[in-house]
Amino acid sequence: MYDSGKIIPGLIIFVLFITFPIWYNHGDAGAVPQPELPKNVKECVLPITEMRSDHMQLLNEWRDEVLRTGDRSFDVKIGDKMYQKSLMNTCMQCHTSKKKFCDKCHTYASVKPYCWDCHLAPVE
Amino acid sequence: MDKKRRDFLKIAGVTTLAGLGGTTVVDRLVSGSSPVQARAAQEVDPAEHGAGEQTAASGHGEEVVKSGKRLGMVVDLRKFRKHPELLEKVKHVCHAEHNVPDFPNKKDVVKWIWPTGFENAFPEHSSYHLDEDSEDNKVPVFCNHCDSPPCVKACPTRATFKNKDGIVAMDYHRCIGCRFCMAACPYGMRSFNWRDPRAGLDMNNINRRFPTRMRGVVEKCNFCAERVGLGEQPKCVEVCGETKAMIFGNLNDPKSEIRKVLKENFTIQRKPSAGTHPSVFYIV
Numbered sequence: 551m552y553d554s555g556k557i558i559p560g561l562i563i564f565v566l567f568i569t570f571p572i573w574y575n576h577g578d579a580g581a582v583p584q585p586e587l588p589k590n591v592k593e594c595v596l597p598i599t600e601m602r603s604d605h606m607q608l609l610n611e612w613r614d615e616v617l618r619t620g621d622r623s624f625d626v627k628i629g630d631k632m633y634q635k636s637l638m639n640t641c642m643q644c645h646t647s648k649k650k651f652c653d654k655c656h657t658y659a660s661v662k663p664y665c666w667d668c669h670l671a672p673v674e
Numbered sequence: 675m676d677k678k679r680r681d682f683l684k685i686a687g688v689t690t691l692a693g694l695g696g697t698t699v700v701d702r703l704v705s706g707s708s709p710v711q712a713r714a715a716q717e718v719d720p721a722e723h724g725a726g727e728q729t730a731a732s733g734h735g736e737e738v739v740k741s742g743k744r745l746g747m748v749v750d751l752r753k754f755r756k757h758p759e760l761l762e763k764v765k766h767v768c769h770a771e772h773n774v775p776d777f778p779n780k781k782d783v784v785k786w787i788w789p790t791g792f793e794n795a796f797p798e799h800s801s802y803h804l805d806e807d808s809e810d811n812k813v814p815v816f817c818n819h820c821d822s823p824p825c826v827k828a829c830p831t832r833a834t835f836k837n838k839d840g841i842v843a844m845d846y847h848r849c850i851g852c853r854f855c856m857a858a859c860p861y862g863m864r865s866f867n868w869r870d871p872r873a874g875l876d877m878n879n880i881n882r883r884f885p886t887r888m889r890g891v892v893e894k895c896n897f898c899a900e901r902v903g904l905g906e907q908p909k910c911v912e913v914c915g916e917t918k919a920m921i922f923g924n925l926n927d928p929k930s931e932i933r934k935v936l937k938e939n940f941t942i943q944r945k946p947s948a949g950t951h952p953s954v955f956y957i958v
Contacts, residue, residue, distance in 0.1 A: 613847065616903075617843070617845050617847075618835070618837070618845060619838070620837045620838045620839060620899070620903060622900070622903035622904055638882070638883065638885065639883055664888075667888040668846060668885040668886055668887055668888050669885045670880070670882050670885060670886065673882075
């Protein structure tokens, strides 16, 4: 190989450069987000682990049932009370702060759900 | 191999004839009937279809028992003439309930229900000299929630659709803002959000139980689907209250109040010739 003295160090520098984010953070994912949970309520619609992983699917199902199927019944059970399927009128009544709840994880995971383009976040 | 042009043309001709004729012979053998019979059988369907359309077209008081709901409204213009302040009130209350923005620029205007002149609302009703009552008074217009809605046919994403109650509803999550529905609606009852609607709203004084829209979607009256679904009356009907200027109910239920009103009064629809079968009726 011609110019191996330049090419090999060049390649090494290149690889180091593009893997910079990996070795600079050396496997540290940063501080885990701590969304603020409602204080006076202990239960949610589903167990907390399921809510963590599947709340987006749940919201989509609610949306389709309410809007397209027209099923607006109060069939969501939280504790011993029944609620309607609604982001604004059910979820955000307990989770009263979008900034301290939704945004905490969404910012960390760099996801930008378009819910709030139309739906109204609680006043804070 | 020695092939002459004459032979080639003969073979090609026979093969083409066999190809064209063969399929019809095979078709006839498969269906087991002559072409005449087959045509006769086909003609039964359109005849039935046409009869169905005719019964649907006669929207006024015909005893056609239909399954399912078809929500509709009767607007009594006599009552609106008696209570002239009601029209603006209805518009204001509807727009406040549904967070409809208020833009001064005519090109940006978004509206769900509004007053318009008689001749604009009913362009097909020609008159040499319009009577004074119709001339001087405005007519409230809003989505007709048609039984055969052309907007629903035009929508490429099914963002606008007919729900189980017969309401022509909008799913703003799906709307891509192509405005085909606006072109399809013969009544011009749809508005496009050219600008961010929140810029035209007083965000401190807004109905927090109903969402706003976003820029780039089409919106219109939803017959208060969110209230009707919970067993309430539409907001405009509630505001009219005891004046009974607006009557709401199921057009497919022969015992409903709206059917009684339709039976007792002469009503007109907007642009009946468009063939959309509007569910909103006007008592002039």
